[in-house]
Amino acid sequence: MSKHLNFDYMEAQVRCGELRHAQEVMAELGITYQHSTPQSLGDCWWFWNCENIPEKLPKFITVFDRDPMKYIHWGLSKEDAEKIRDYKSIK
Numbered sequence: 001m002s003k004h005l006n007f008d009y010m011e012a013q014v015r016c017g018e019l020r021h022a023q024e025v026m027a028e029l030g031i032t033y034q035h036s037t038p039q040s041l042g043d044c045w046w047f048w049n050c051e052n053i054p055e056k057l058p059k060f061i062t063v064f065d066r067d068p069m070k071y072i073h074w075g076l077s078k079e080d081a082e083k084i085r086d087y088k089s090i091k
Contacts, residue, residue: 002049002050003049004065005031005047005063006061006063007045008061009060016059018058022045023045031051031052034048037074048068048087049084068080
C-alpha cells in the first residue's frame with residue numbers, strides 16, 4: 001500500500017547535514033512516488049503515494065496522513081488532488 005511522505009529540509013540540512021535535493025534523496029533510497037509538492041513555507045516537500053519505502057527511513061522523512069483534497073491551492077490543483085486520492089497501487 002502506498003503512503004505519503006514528508007521530507008523536512010530543516011531536519012535534513014541543519015540537523016543531519018543532508019544538502020541534496022529532496023527528489024535526489026528519494027531516488028537514491030529507491031522510493032517512487034506519484035506526485036511531489038514543494039512547500040516553501042514549511043521548508044519541506046510532500047511526496048504522494050510513495051512505494052518501495054525502506055523499512056528504516058532517515059529521521060527527516062516521515063509518513064503523514066493527509067487528504068489531498070484539503071490541499072487544493074496549497075500546491076495541488078483539483079485534478080492533481082483527485083488523481084492522488086484515486087491512486088491505485090501498481091503492486
